[in-house]
Structures are given as structure tokens and as C-alpha cells.
Amino acid sequence: MELTVQDFLQLSELEGVRLAGGANGTDRVITRTNIIDNPDTLDWLISGEFLLSTGYIFQENKQLQRSIIRDLAEINCAGLCIKTGRYLGTMPSCMMSEADRLDFPLIELPFGYSLSTATSTINRRLFSSNDGQLEKTLA
Numbered sequence: 001m002e003l004t005v006q007d008f009l010q011l012s013e014l015e016g017v018r019l020a021g022g023a024n025g026t027d028r029v030i031t032r033t034n035i036i037d038n039p040d041t042l043d044w045l046i047s048g049e050f051l052l053s054t055g056y057i058f059q060e061n062k063q064l065q066r067s068i069i070r071d072l073a074e075i076n077c078a079g080l081c082i083k084t085g086r087y088l089g090t091m092p093s094c095m096m097s098e099a100d101r102l103d104f105p106l107i108e109l110p111f112g113y114s115l116s117t118a119t120s121t122i123n124r125r126l127f128s129s130n131d132g133q134l135e136k137t138l139a
Contacts, residue, residue, distance in 0.1 A: 003030045003125050005079045005105040008050070013121045014113065020091040021099030021106035022079070028105060030078040030126070033119045039064065047076040050122060052115045055088035062094055069098040069106065079104065081118060085111030 006026040009019055019026065031048030034041075038057055045051070051072060058064040072080055080099075084090060091108050099106035109118055 003122065004028060005030065005050070005107070007125070008079075008122060009107070011121060011125070014109075014118060016110040016112075017081075017118075018108050019105065020108045021096035022102065022104040023100070025079070025099075025103035025105045028078040030122060032126070033122050035115060035119075036068075036080070039068070042068075042071050042075070045072070045075050045077060048078055049075075050078040051080045052109070052118055053080065053082050054086060054115070055082045055084065056086075059087040062092070065092050065095045066098050069095055069102060069104055073102040073104040077104075079107055081107040081109050083109040083111065083113065083115060 004026065005028050008014075008030060009017060009026065011017075029048060030050040032050070034045060034049045034051055036051045036053045036057070058068055069080070082088060082091065091106070095106055098104075109115070
């Protein structure tokens with residue numbers, strides 16, 4: 001069973017998570033999670049990764065806010081989830097517009113959640129969906 005961005009948005013463990021842009025891309029499949037904490041991270045990302053960030057790296061740089069969405073969409077990442085409330089008070093409109101234009105899911109994680117909560121929730125779903133496959137393989 002695959003985990004899509006739409007599935008992530010509906011997880012009861014993460015109440016209050018909301019889609020901020022890229023609604024037409026929520027069918028993207030999440031294969032793993034990763035943290036984006038500096039622009040150089042782009043060199044190591046792979047297709048299907050679901051990125052999480054506090055927004056610190058692009059908090060005051062509108063150009064980087066737009067280009068990060070373009071770059072992640074080009075790599076074919078599953079989406080970007082940003083924890084707002086500390087470095088970004090709200091989701092930047094330029095990021096939302098770019099996400100809509102590229103059908104790239106941009107998600108807002110409420111301040112009360114840690115990035116590790118979102119990561120562990122996704123990983124638990126990914127690993128549990130593979131348990132049946134693993135049991136068949138071992139048998």
C-alpha cells in the first residue's frame with residue numbers, strides 16, 4: 001500500500017495539518033522523509049521524498065522561497081511540510097502561488113508539532129504497509 005500526500009493530510013495523529021498550496025499534486029507518493037535545513041540539501045534529495053522544514057533557511061529570502069518550491073518539484077519530491085509559528089509566522093504567499101502553479105504540495109504543520117512527530121508518523125505508516133509484503137517474502 002502506498003502513502004500519498006492526501007493520505008498524510010488525513011492522518012488523525014496530525015490534526016490541524018493543512019494544505020497551503022499544490023492541491024492538484026496530492027496524489028504524489030511518499031517514499032521516505034527528509035529534513036531540509038540548508039539550500040545545499042537539494043544536492044542529496046531523491047524523487048518521492050517528503051521534506052520537512054522549520055522555514056529557517058528561507059525565512060527572509062523571497063527568491064529562495066520561490067526557487068525551493070521549483071527545485072523540489074523538479075526533483076519530483078512528494079511535498080514540502082513547513083512548521084509555521086517560529087521562523088515563518090504564516091505560510092508565504094509566494095510559496096503558495098508557486099506550489100499551486102507547479103501542482104507541488106505545500107503543507108503547513110502547526111506550531112505544536114515537532115518535525116520528528118510528522119516523520120515518525122509517516123515512517124510508521126510506510127513500515128506498517130510493508131509488513132504484509134515482508135511476511136510474504138519471508139514465508
